[in-house]
Ligand code: KG4
């Protein structure tokens with residue numbers, strides 16, 4: 001089954017053609033990051049406009065690279081939630097237009113389900129049930145993935161998402177947007193014990209919190225500057241990154257131990273982080289669990305992951321009508 005998938009939930013205009021839920025025949029991502037960098041973050045209105053300008057060409061390219069025509073695809077899939085509402089609407093309306101013009105079924109895909117499904121493209125042997133950490137710019141959630149379309153939320157951030165904390169900490173450290181990758185590379189030459197940063201104490205064993213950590217970094221930088229001292233950016237990056245990775249890893253593996261999972265999956269942009277990947281690997285080895293992490297290109301936003309999830313949605317009979325709307329936030 002061939003699915004043409006469209007993703008426009010944030011600042012990447014993406015289209016892909018995916019076969020049978022686990023093979024990407026093409027995956028085109030047009031990033032707007034250079035433009036948003038000028039403003040230190042994603043500007044929603046600019047994102048919507050750039051999606052509208054780029055979506056036709058990106059979709060044509062995805063079909064061409066896959067060697068397919070619109071009439072040859074079996075369904076059109078689109079991310080309808082969660083994300084920037086104006087950005088999502090561009091993709092949803094475009095996908096509806098394609099379906100109306102070609103008489104194809106429309107499949108609505110939740111962005112986070114898509115991030116998880118990136119792993120089906122990368123690891124053909126992966127089947128639910130498994131335990132999954134989703135860590136992105138907007139999410140830090142732990143899910144039990146009971147089947148391809150059945151999810152149970154068991155832990156989540158109480159405030160900022162991990163990626164949001166990376167981006168905000170990066171800004172105060174003087175890195176541009178997006179900050180995660182800059183902190184990752186600076187941390188490589190830093191001392192992770194140089195600065196003492198807090199770890200949250202929460203009553204729930206699987207919930208997380210990153211805003212106290214972010215505030216501690218902001219206060220530390222301001223205090224040092226007021227004293228006329230300079231911080232060592234590499235050391236602060238390493239100390240901060242270690243704290244984030246420890247929080248994510250501790251919560252995920254507490255859940256794995258308690259619930260008895262030996263299949264652990266990671267998804268979302270923050271899973272590109274080199275220290276997190278290392279720590280997840282070490283912890284998995286300790287409990288003899290198998291770890292599945294997507295390759296870097298599939299951690300960030302793309303449409304191939306949407307096409308992968310759409311296959312399973314379609315197989316469950318989840319087909320959307322022309323009244324499909326977009327939602328800025330929606331439970332998985
Ligand atoms: O999944 P994603 O591409 O978009 C959302 O759905 O949010 O995640 C983007 C987030 C950003 O906050 C970015 O700073 C972070 O992922 N990120 C990283 C790394 N690469 C991207 N965070 C830490 N280390 C990285 N190497």
Ligand code: ZN
Pocket residue numbers: 111115136137268269300301
């Ligand atoms: Zn995402």
